[in-house]
Amino acid sequence: MNVFNGIFGERIFKAATLSALIFFILFLVGIVVSMICYISSDRFISILFSKEIIFAIKLSLITATIAVLISVAIGIPAAYALSQTEFWGKDIIDTILDLPIVISPIALGAALLIFFSTPIGSGIEEHGIKFVFVIPGIILAQFVVVSALCIRLMKSTFDAIGSRYEDVARTLGCNKFQAFFKVTLPLAKNGLLAAGILTWARAIGEFGATVTLAGATAMKTETLPIAIFLSLASADVEKAIAVILILIIISITSLFAIRKIAGSGWSI
Amino acid sequence: MIKIHDLDVDVGEFHLRDINIEIKKGEYFVILGPTGSGKTVLVECMAGIHNPCKGEIWFNDGNVTLLTPEERETGYVPQDYVLFPHLNALENIQFGLKIKNHSKKEIEKRVGEVTNRLNIKNILYRQNPKTLSGGEKQRVALARALIIKPRLLILDEPLSALDPRTHEELQRELKRIHKEIKTTTIHVTHDFEEAISLGDRIAVMNNGKIIQIGTPDEIFRKPKTESVAKFVGAENLFKGKVIYSDNGKGISRIRIHGMDTNIFSLTEKVGAVYVSIHPEDIVLSEAVCKCYNDKNILKGKIVNIMDKGSLVRIIVDVSIPLTVLLTRRAYLETELKKGSEIYVIFKAMNVHVF
Numbered sequence: 162m163n164v165f166n167g168i169f170g171e172r173i174f175k176a177a178t179l180s181a182l183i184f185f186i187l188f189l190v191g192i193v194v195s196m197i198c199y200i201s202s203d204r205f206i207s208i209l210f211s212k213e214i215i216f217a218i219k220l221s222l223i224t225a226t227i228a229v230l231i232s233v234a235i236g237i238p239a240a241y242a243l244s245q246t247e248f249w250g251k252d253i254i255d256t257i258l259d260l261p262i263v264i265s266p267i268a269l270g271a272a273l274l275i276f277f278s279t280p281i282g283s284g285i286e287e288h289g290i291k292f293v294f295v296i297p298g299i300i301l302a303q304f305v306v307v308s309a310l311c312i313r314l315m316k317s318t319f320d321a322i323g324s325r326y327e328d329v330a331r332t333l334g335c336n337k338f339q340a341f342f343k344v345t346l347p348l349a350k351n352g353l354l355a356a357g358i359l360t361w362a363r364a365i366g367e368f369g370a371t372v373t374l375a376g377a378t379a380m381k382t383e384t385l386p387i388a389i390f391l392s393l394a395s396a397d398v399e400k401a402i403a404v405i406l407i408l409i410i411i412s413i414t415s416l417f418a419i420r421k422i423a424g425s426g427w428s429i
Numbered sequence: 430m431i432k433i434h435d436l437d438v439d440v441g442e443f444h445l446r447d448i449n450i451e452i453k454k455g456e457y458f459v460i461l462g463p464t465g466s467g468k469t470v471l472v473e474c475m476a477g478i479h480n481p482c483k484g485e486i487w488f489n490d491g492n493v494t495l496l497t498p499e500e501r502e503t504g505y506v507p508q509d510y511v512l513f514p515h516l517n518a519l520e521n522i523q524f525g526l527k528i529k530n531h532s533k534k535e536i537e538k539r540v541g542e543v544t545n546r547l548n549i550k551n552i553l554y555r556q557n558p559k560t561l562s563g564g565e566k567q568r569v570a571l572a573r574a575l576i577i578k579p580r581l582l583i584l585d586e587p588l589s590a591l592d593p594r595t596h597e598e599l600q601r602e603l604k605r606i607h608k609e610i611k612t613t614t615i616h617v618t619h620d621f622e623e624a625i626s627l628g629d630r631i632a633v634m635n636n637g638k639i640i641q642i643g644t645p646d647e648i649f650r651k652p653k654t655e656s657v658a659k660f661v662g663a664e665n666l667f668k669g670k671v672i673y674s675d676n677g678k679g680i681s682r683i684r685i686h687g688m689d690t691n692i693f694s695l696t697e698k699v700g701a702v703y704v705s706i707h708p709e710d711i712v713l714s715e716a717v718c719k720c721y722n723d724k725n726i727l728k729g730k731i732v733n734i735m736d737k738g739s740l741v742r743i744i745v746d747v748s749i750p751l752t753v754l755l756t757r758r759a760y761l762e763t764e765l766k767k768g769s770e771i772y773v774i775f776k777a778m779n780v781h782v783f
Binding site for chain 1: 497502
């Protein structure tokens with residue numbers, strides 16, 4: 162008799178898999194709880210409303226929003242092309258698109274920094290927009306890190322919808338544009354919104370590329386992750402914890418929003 | 430009139446070759462073929478969803494081969510309906526008219542017409558088309574296609590996904606609607622009973638090729654190839670060889686493959702052939718009298734009797750197994766049972782050779 166046979170084996174299996182999950186959740190919760198215990202609520206509030214942190218929150222929200230808006234504006238058509246259009250080299254582009262997702266953000270930031278010291282890059286810096294060590298650099302760094310993720314997520318939305326709805330819409334008299342705007346886009350709305358929020362949450366947390374391209378200057382290019390970095394550098398643990406908690410709150414809110422949106426859609 | 434000329438299409442795993450079809454104005458044309466034969470690809474090509482790599486498609490006097498779907502005005506009802514999930518039933522039906530900016534009054538009038546015709550007034554405001562039953566979805570999809578007054582109506586397996594009762598009901602309705610509005614219609618199916626009962630003409634398709642086009646009678650009584658015969662369910666299909674043909678009298682003798690059974694027919698073919706005899710053309714008799722001038726009289730033994738409701742199927746072994754159909758009443762009047770010796774009689778002209 163094998164002990165793994167029958168209902169007993171089923172229970173062992175369930176216990177083993179569930180305990181791995183519970184261990185992992187306790188681990189995460191434990192870290193957060195220990196941080197919350199470290200800081201008093203008065204201290205948290207006073208840090209939260211300090212001039213520097215208000216600035217960091219504002220800067221993070223604004224830069225992430227702009228980076229995501231640009232990502233979405235480029236991402237919707239790009240994701241549609243990748244999902245619905247057949248073209249030569251699609252596999253290669255598909256693979257290249259994964260690169261910014263897996264590559265270290267600091268490498269991307271460094272690459273951008275180096276680019277702006279080349280003749281073309283410095284030309285842009287001098288005659289166009291300045292990026293290095295200023296706020297536009299934050300937006301560019303976030304955009305480079307999150308845009309591929311945004312396209313990926315949006316592509317899967319278009320993949321799920323497929324081309325059938327548009328095919329039928331076109332037999333009913335829609336041209337390609339009408340078919341997209343009257344059928345595919347309304348059907349994709351929730352998926353695209355969820356993709357946007359997830360991308361935004363990722364942009365808020367972006368550090369590596371931002372610090373490399375825009376630097377870490379307090380009250381100038383200080384986003385929330387950079388605020389954590391600066392606090393730790395000056396050994397202000399309480400401040401670091403306060404900012405970490407703010408980031409956690411923003412992330413959890415975004416994730417719940419995505420859940421809500423994803424649950425309310427039309428089933429395709 | 431719809432004309433498809435020498436069409437080749439490659440879509441995914443489907444390769445359609447040498448498709449030639451002419452459909453008359455107002456005709457109900459059925460494309461019959463097994464799953465995977467490329468029927469859907471063919472009709473989607475006519476709707477403009479796929480582009481052919483060779484050949485031409487003409488609607489009336491216009492070459493539409495290079496036109497996009499919206500320029501072709503076909504009403505396409507896909508197999509899975511593809512109702513727009515973000516619109517309710519009414520909005521789905523109005524879709525084609527709204528896109529073309531028809532007036533409110535015109536839209537209202539046409540919705541009234543089409544929903545009356547299809548009997549779907551009561552479900553128009555159901556918010557989510559997912560909650561409609563299969564038959565209701567099919568009607569909404571049909572209404573959505575009909576409302577644009579298409580030059581060609583394409584129905585892809587319109588009855589396949591429905592339960593038997595709805596299937597029958599909708600089949601009757603398709604017939605009635607076609608009679609009323611006379612839109613040229615292409616109906617794709619794998620069900621040959623559906624094909625006979627609806628089609629003015631049928632094209633049999635297999636492996637991306639049109640094998641035979643004809644009236645239901647031609648297809649079912651004179652299948653051109655073995656695969657057509659098999660697919661349309663021709664019974665009493667045998668391989669044989671013409672061993673004697675007397676074209677003066679028009680009678681030829683066919684030896685059934687591997688047997689010493691001979692069958693007379695009127696074919697002028699020579700060499701290896703297929704022979705099929707329709708079960709309903711065969712008469713059973715307990716004795717032979719001179720009054721029969723039928724050429725084929727074979728003696729055999731009943732090996733099986735299958736009760737199929739109103740029809741009784743009797744298998745007689747005359748060295749080859751022949752299926753004979755009797756009406757239930759005729760069967761009950763005889764005393765046929767398994768093992769009875771019997772003569773099977775059929776006319777040479779009813780022996781179909783191909």
